[in-house]
Amino acid sequence: MLKINLSDYDAIRRHGEETYPYECCGVLLGEMDGDVRVVTSTARCGNTRTDSARNRYHIDPKELVRIQREGRERGEDVVGFYHSHPDHPAQWSQTDLAEAHWFGCSYVITSVARGKAAATNSFELIGSDESDKQFADESVGVE
Ligand SMILES: [Zn+2]
Numbered sequence: 001m002l003k004i005n006l007s008d009y010d011a012i013r014r015h016g017e018e019t020y021p022y023e024c025c026g027v028l029l030g031e032m033d034g035d036v037r038v039v040t041s042t043a044r045c046g047n048t049r050t051d052s053a054r055n056r057y058h059i060d061p062k063e064l065v066r067i068q069r070e071g072r073e074r075g076e077d078v079v080g081f082y083h084s085h086p087d088h089p090a091q092w093s094q095t096d097l098a099e100a101h102w103f104g105c106s107y108v109i110t111s112v113a114r115g116k117a118a119a120t121n122s123f124e125l126i127g128s129d130e131s132d133k134q135f136a137d138e139s140v141g142v143e
Contacts, residue, residue, distance in 0.1 A: 016084030
């Protein structure tokens with residue numbers, strides 16, 4: 001399960017509206033509370049995909065390292081990632097699964113329909129390695 005406060009939840013949905021019709025992406029920082037990932041802040045990333053930014057996203061590894069380091073300085077870990085699906089459902093794609101490598105992290109997808117954020121869903125990347133990884137639906141608790 002993913003727990004997120006309303007302002008961070010709104011921030012990731014607003015990000016998707018701002019970048020529409022292109023995908024947005026970013027990182028969820030926080031901490032584990034038992035099995036629950038608790039988001040304590042979010043970091044926006046630039047989508048480095050220029051070939052197909054409408055339906056692909058890519059976070060610059062250097063940007064991710066910087067976000068991770070700055071988070072650690074505040075006592076936060078990377079607990080997940082988010083991106084948007086402009087005019088597509090909030091469901092993961094085969095490409096999303098292929099490009100997901102952080103086991104035990106949440107992958108949050110917001111559908112942005114004609115510029116307005118619609119459904120937001122989260123999926124946990126489970127499995128032991130690349131060959132058996134899969135996404136599992138998980139609930140999102142907004143408080
Ligand atoms: Zn996607």
